[in-house]
Amino acid sequence: MTSLRTIIAAFLCAIALGLASAGLYGLPAFGHYPGPYGDIINRQGPAERHATNMVTLVNFDYRGFDTLGEEFILFAAVIGAVVLLREHRGEEASARPDQADEAPIPERSEAVAFGCRLALGITALFGIYVVLHAQLTPGGGFQGGAIVGSATALLYLGLGYPAWRGMMRSRVLDTAEAAGALAFIGAGLAAIGAGAPFLTNLLPLGTTGSIVSAGVIPLLNIAVGIAVAAGFGTLFLEYLEETREPESGGEQ
């Protein structure tokens, strides 16, 4: 039975591979992107928006509405994961960090703890740097937020469970995530309030190359950075809670 399934799967996927390859042969040759969409942006973007990173410019200006949708996908996925994990454990287990008395990682040498803290500081700073230079160099709210969010896992390694749990309040994280999403949508609605289409930039464009250039883009990146960092922080929090030993709370 299983082997039959494997054969059928291999057969189907081989056909799919063949047909897809044949179909993709109809694309322009590799290395010959025909345009016109990207070329217009490369040509006009820098002058028009005072930004140098065209990818950020597409994400947060020309196609900012897509990014708003993507941010809500993230938001919904995190709420969904929280509902699945936290509600089952019991809301109390997450809301009362003071209950946490026992560290699941038994022995940590001072050197390891120090190393983790150092790494944490560097990682978080780097993440924030990446968020803030979105419109200039590679990076932005999504990458930086993910880096900051994963730094919270280092916190767990470096400080141990109780201290980590004391700092990671799920309500604060929830609020930060929602506030980030709300700020993005608020920027859109503010434009409507001013009589312009949704997500129109209302701020001055600044000097190209400066950290406060390109209008509202830095602010949107900070909003996304906060939401993404809080989202990944929440995910790490809920998953690491799942690995707690049976007797240490949770399942009542």
Place this chain on the structure above:
Amino acid sequence: MTPLQIGLFLLAALSGGAVVLTREPRRQAVAMGFNGLVLALLFMVLQAPDVAYSEIAINSVILPVLFLVALAAARINNRRREIDRP
């Protein structure tokens, strides 16, 4: 295509296949991390540094860790079951 590109395309094909064919989930998480690294390099070569940053943060760090944590949680679940049902 430059030789570097050809090499990375081939390596990505291999490492992607390895993720699928590594049936033991914990080793698969390691394969995923490696695959993320290869893809990040490939994206770098395709002149997409922004995407490479995303790829390296997500697919070679965060996701493998989440997979490992989930597997650890599943192991603890199993132990809990054994305690419940002696």
Place this chain on the structure above:
Amino acid sequence: MSHAAFLLPAWLFAIGLYGVITSRHFVHLIGCLTVIQSSTYVLLLAVGYRTDAAAPIFANLPIGTPAVDPVVQALVLTDIVVGATVTALLLALALQVHKRTGTLDPHELRPLRR
């Protein structure tokens, strides 16, 4: 030869599907889904690539330098981060199922009770 690059996304999509169909462990299956997902990223970046062009970042480049397409990069960039959270949601679902049934084998999990 000029189209050989597009074999990679096709291959990754197909092998990922093969893994999903034959997988006997839900966590492994979700890992295979990430391979399919990465194939879409490779495809998008490959169609936006232009030989001997720069990255679309004009911090140190004069404007007007030939650059690759920024649009596909923007689409992929957000989707990678967001896709990870959806993967996390899938993993959470798998964990819940495991808590309930004690198994992660798709063949033993039958939502249908007869």
Place this chain on the structure above:
Amino acid sequence: MQALTPLPVALPLAIAAVLLIVGHILPRNGADIIAMLTAAAAGLIAVLLAMAASEAPFAYWFGGWQPRDGVAIGIAFVVDPAGAGCAAFAALLFFASFIFSWGYFDEVHARYHALMLIFQGALAGFAMTGDLFNFFVFFELMSTVAFALTGYRLESSALEGALNFTVTNAVGSFMMLAGIGTLYGRTGALNFAQLGRALAGLPPDGLLALAVALIFGALFIKGAIVPFHFWIADAHSVAPSPVCAIFSGIMVPIALFGAARLYWSVFAGSGLDQAPLRPLLVWFGTATALVGGFTAFMQRDVKRLLAMSTVSHMGVLLVGIGLLSSEALAGAMLYLLGHGLAKAGLFLIGGILLSQCAGIDEIKLRGAGKEFPVTGAFYALGGLIMAGLPVGLEHQGDHLIDEAISATGLAFLPPLLSIANGLTGAGILRGAGRIFLGLGPEPGEEALSPTEEEREKQDRPVWLMLLPVVALIGTALALQAVPAEEAARQAAAMFAATGDLAAAVLDQAAWQPVAAAPEPSSASPIEPAIGLAVAIGLAAFELGRDHLPRRLVRAADRATAPLFIGLDRLHDGVVGDYVAWTVFGAIALGVVIAIG
């Protein structure tokens, strides 16, 4: 008015974020009230937009990025009566669901309400967008929310079903993104109108076939078209019933609406125009209607039965869309509304059973519904609508579709579709007789089908849950009047005016009014009669097994059992097999289109 275009999307999303921040300090039912008001407000704005677009559709460019020299550089919503109407219809269903779930989900800090509002925003965006990647974003957003909502009721014994749902639909998302990549590689465009221009006149080559197979395959997964449909029964038997009402009422059909949108705005001018695509879609639709009908008839779990009935009706909807004519499209639009209203009402009745009778299995619940005659009456009425009762929106839509089929010469098709829908009606009527009247002590093949132990929160008054049921099913029947049909024909004509629409979007050309499809001849009584006869006859046969001659019953069972059981066995619950069917279906789509 046009300035409010983003609000049907932005308003629910914003309120969802607010709810997550303030959810824990809201008074009891506070989240219910806020969610209901938001749904209503967003719906009202969508209605106003539909009215504003009734003379001429308009494009709304986000961020003010108007196209330059006919090339789109930003994202547009293209507002027409059909799209905005879809958003308004979604809002109506959400409003009804919120009434139904009043006090249901109070324990979890308004997260349910936040997810539902995001869902509503995603559906509205999906219906109105004029940009391919934006289309994908809202597709993905509605999938993600649906995953989260499906696993929401953790006490359900069938949480595995949620996994099957998420895996199959995640594959769908990847297929769509890959399809977008292929189209973008060819055209360098994401705007629907611009894609349409870039593809115009191209012969249907392999690349186009691949793109259509990937994108339509993804939409068919969500739209529950055979053989992409397997997740639907699993997901519906897990999700809370107000969520099921949304799934079947709008999420599944809107995927097919999306397919129609893509065809008319992107592919209609290309070489794909009619030849390979029309028969393909019509045959997929017919197969779907039949498979869904037979599978639905043999279910004992009411929610599974209703889910499979949705499959059958999606088959008819796909036939309506797949005829690729503006007449049939008008029918499909009415059919979408009528089916959605009635099916949402039926799922809410399932919810009443779950909360009042603590079960959903019609054999176990035999006679348990005797205290609820009104609920039972509406359940039976819903069954009759599904079977083709010649009143109301669904019938009007059905009639227009049948007319369009006859025009293409496939005269045997309408009766076939009526039989399929009659089968789903038969299953519902059988359930009604068994649960609410205590008939049918002796089960037939349905006893072999899967069932679940489940229940929902009990302390809500029945009248409150019945209110939205009465409103939904009542609307489905009462909106019979001529204006609905008139409006649908106008909307369909505008929807299908590919070239004019592209000019209006990209060149800001003045809109040339298009002539609506001619008024169809008066409805033939034959198809409804077939459907109703099948439904009532089969239900009577099933419920009266103990009064019929033994030999007759046994002969009938022997003749039909292989078909019923074989179809049900395809639902083996192994997600890998579902994905294999998906691959098979996508290959079939691609090959047929490529060969032409």
